[in-house]
Amino acid sequence: xxxxxxxxxxxAGAALSAKRGETKVSNxxxxxxxxxxxxxxxxxxxxxxxxxxxKPKYKH
Numbered sequence: 082x083x084x085x086x087x088x089x090x091x092x093a094g095a096a097l098s099a100k101r102g103e104t105k106v107s108n109x110x111x112x113x114x115x116x117x118x119x120x121x122x123x124x125x126x127x128x129x130x131x132x133x134x135x136k137p138k139y140k141h
Contacts, residue, residue, distance in 0.1 A: 082124070084131040086140040092116055093128035100125060 084090035089112070096116040098104045109117055116125060 082127055084128045084136065087133050087136050087138050088112075089140070090129060090131050090133055090136065093120075093125050096120065097122065097125040097129050 084093060092112040093116055095104070095109060095113040099106045099109055099113075099117050100122045106114075106117060116128075120128075
């Protein structure tokens with residue numbers, strides 16, 4: 082499932098980094114924190130690998 086916006090892709094990347102132990106979970110906020118709690122590493126990887134070039138900044 083590809084990300085629908087750049088913001089979603091960035092949040093997934095932050096959550097993935099925390100899942101891998103590269104950053105602290107306490108540094109996560111908002112969508113990244115809820116993604117960390119509710120999604121697997123595989124799901125986060127799918128969202129984070131989406132190309133940002135053609136995506137809007139935010140999905141309304």
